[in-house]
Amino acid sequence: MRSGPPPGLVVTTAMKVLALDFDGVISDSAAEAFVVAMQTYAELCPSSRLAAGADELPSGGYAKIQANQIYPAFVELMPLGNRAEDYAVALRLIDRDTAVVDQAEYDEHRQAQGARFLEDFHHLFYQRRRALLEADEGAWLALLRPYSDFVEVLRRRADDAVLALATAKDRNSVEVLLRTYGIADLFPSERILDKEAGVSKRAHLSVLRQRLSVAFADITFVDDKVNHLQSVASLGVRCALAAWGYNARREHEIARSLGYPVCNLMDAERRIFGPA
Ligand SMILES: [Mg+2]
Structure with a gap:
């Protein structure tokens, strides 16, 4: 054997x-991650100023998403995160107009979000992504390069x-x-x-x-x-x-x-x- x-x-x-x-x-995948993260955030924080228009984002296509005024700040925060729930941290920082200068400061804000919120975001993010992919695979792929x-x-x-x-x-x-x-x-x-x-x-x-x-x-x-x-x-x-x-x-x-x-x-x- x-x-x-x-x-x-x-x-x-x-x-x-x-x-x-x-x-x-x-x-x-930044544009796709932005769309899914915005939709997830809107569902969890419906009264946020970021929630308006989140559902219409996918129909804007790749170029329009890149032109979204929140997108540059989102991409700038991406290097400080590790997982899907870090998009929640990034969007909350943007939502509250809070700047972070380094990893330590980012980690402090992450910690302050609470495990439950981050966990809920993680699960909902992957549900949302799957729903987008299954609804129209071609449209989903168009968000990625x-x-x-x-x-x-x-x-x-x-x-x-x-x-x-x-x-x-x-x-x-x-x-x-x-x-x-x-x-x-x-x-x-x-x-x-x-x-x-x-x-x-x-x-x-x-x-x-x-x-x-x-x-x-x-x-x-x-x-x-x-x-x-x-x-x-x-x-x-x-x-x-x-x-x-x-x-x-x-x-x-x-x-x-x-x-x-x-x-x-x-x-x-x-x-x-x-x-x-
Ligand atoms: Mg990577």
């Missing part, structure tokens, strides 16, 4: 694992690493998008660690390490949130920041100071995979 990992999960010693965050690395240059890199270099996803997104949305972007074959189901894998990326990478029987040192992790990289760095994984995602100079400076490469779409292939 054979032992060890099941077929398809075996990684040879020469092979390295590339674990990727999804939103902000493979998929530009792949980072095509990076998707092409993954296709081109697919034999140079075992590819995996470590995402706080839900599996169903991820699988629909991977199919739409034409790269579903690069990410078999057992190498997609979704929101159910845990609250932090440490949990995702720990499951992945066990599942693939590799050392943390054999894993390169690419995320667009520097706080995610910080949370896994002590495991011994190699970290890189995807500068094309939801981050800005503040995050680039933190990443550089911690020694993580800050990759852009022009140099990501060389810096992550090495020379072709």
Whole structure:
């Protein structure tokens, strides 16, 4: 009787694992997240000034959503969050005209929201997303964009690493998008660690390490949130920041100071995979 990992999960010693965050690395989902978050917030806080017009947002299309006057502030707060419920924190800060300067200040505000509100937001957010997707998949997909240059890199270099996803997104949305972007074959189901894998990326990478029987040192992790990289760095994984995602100079400076490469779409292939 054979032992060890099941077929398809075996990684040879020469092979390295590339674990990727999804939103902000493979998929530009900010507009879609904004729509779903606004609708969720409107349902939970119907008297908020942000509630007006939330239901009509999806019909505005991608360009109109990007032109929404609240959208820039929402995107600016995205690097400080981790999960769907962080959109509630961001919208509440915007709703109350409260500015935060750094992660510590953001975390304080998050804490003040109360676990119940954040939990309710989390559940309702995923219900709302599923409802949007099921009502009109084409309209839902129109709110999302792949980072095509990076998707092409993954296709081109697919034999140079075992590819995996470590995402706080839900599996169903991820699988629909991977199919739409034409790269579903690069990410078999057992190498997609979704929101159910845990609250932090440490949990995702720990499951992945066990599942693939590799050392943390054999894993390169690419995320667009520097706080995610910080949370896994002590495991011994190699970290890189995807500068094309939801981050800005503040995050680039933190990443550089911690020694993580800050990759852009022009140099990501060389810096992550090495020379072709
Ligand atoms: Mg991300």
